[in-house]
Amino acid sequence: MAAFGLVVIGLIGLVIGGEMLVRGAVSAANRLGLPPLVIGLTLVGFGTSSPELVTSLQAAFAGAPGIAIGNVVGSNIGNILLILGLTAALTPIAVQPAAFRRDGGVMILATLMCLGVVWLGDIGRLAGLVLVVVLVAYLAFTLIVESRASRTAAGEVYEAEAKAVPGRDQPIWLGLLTAVFGLAVTIFGARYLVSGAVTLAEAAGISETVIGLTIVAIGTSMPELVTSIIAIRKNEADVALGNVLGSNIFNILGILGVTALVHPLSVPTEILQFDIWVMCGATLMLILFAWTGWRIGRREGGIMLACYAGYLAWLLI
Template structure:
């Protein structure tokens, strides 16, 4: 029972802390006059992925690579099949071709790099550094291109991601306190979650990797779900899609990269045997659905959601 309590407490801390961190950081950026394009592409992307980052770091340092890697792979699977599936069921998503061609291609490339790292059996500091450099290059290129075409559809999507962050504007000092407080809550939430997840895996007789792929991955993906639901309620389905694409890119290049840079990761054999292929398959399925008519409808959303339910059932069988 204590393990379950730690998991619940940790998930609550991650959700609350992640939201406070994003709200505070975006409010500070707005007060400092940063363009919405920059805020949406960087702060919102990093902020909504902060639960995954802190959790994977905590898990790696605690000697639980199954949770660290499973969190990243499971979050990417959940982002596409669960979050985007639910979003498309609520309202069909219109795909902006220019933004999707670039970000969708980068997501596929990042997925291929993740597959290579898992296939090699270990992600060392060199691999981690390469991932981080690749993420920095992607962000720099996107900012340069979209800043020159500030009225493009892609720039509008990134700016709308910043506007999708809920909450009133705050004075700079209060926004800073909110962001720092959110980071602290996220760190403690991750600590409780990892501790509870390890204990729960031992008590239930299942692997840490499965816990990472399911409970931990779903929990740390809640900020992306909130952002996507807010966007779809504002009839901005392309923002929800951009949020998922950006999150998946950040998860692999940023979270897996930083985690491997801080603490080299041994790749769990279970991930190579099954889950990495599901992640790559989900990415390709998203590309297929998006390119057929530049629209993800309710039928495609239903297929995604059904695939996710089948995947979880397979893991827990």
């Protein structure tokens, strides 16, 4: 029970801390006059992925690579099948072809790179560096292209993501204070979560990898879920799609890359044999659903949710 309590406290800390970090950083950036495009592409993307980053780093240093890698792989699976599936089941998502071709293409590239480094068996600092360099190149290219263009579909999605964050009109000092406090809460939440997850896995007799793919991955994806729900309430379901695409790219190139760069990781056999393929399958499913009519409807959302339920059942049974 103590381990479960730590997990719950850690998850609550991650959700609250991640939300405060994004809200504070976006508010300060907005007051400083940064363009919504820059805010949506960088701060919102990094901010909503901060729980995954802090948790994977904590897990790597705690000697739990199953949680560190499972968190990334499980989050990407959950982002597509659970969060995007739930969003589409509630309201159909209109897909912007131009934005999806680029960001969807980068997500496919990131997924293939993840498959490649996982197949190495050990993800070292060189592989981590390559992932981070690709992320920096993607961000730089996107910012240059979008800033030069007068108005693009992709730029509109990034701007909508920035505007979907609540509390954007705080004073600068309050925004910065909120962001710093949110980061601290996120760090402590990740520490409790990893500690509780390791203990819970030992007590329940299941692998750390399964805990990382399920409880940890779902918990660290809560900021993306919150952002998607806010987007639905504002009738901007396409923001939810852009949020998932950006988060999956950040998870692989940023979180897995930074974690391996700081602390090399050994890939658990379970992920190599099964879960990485589920992630690739979920990515392919998203691409196919988005390209057929440039719309993800309620039926497709239901299929995604059913697949995620089946995946969880397979892991736990």
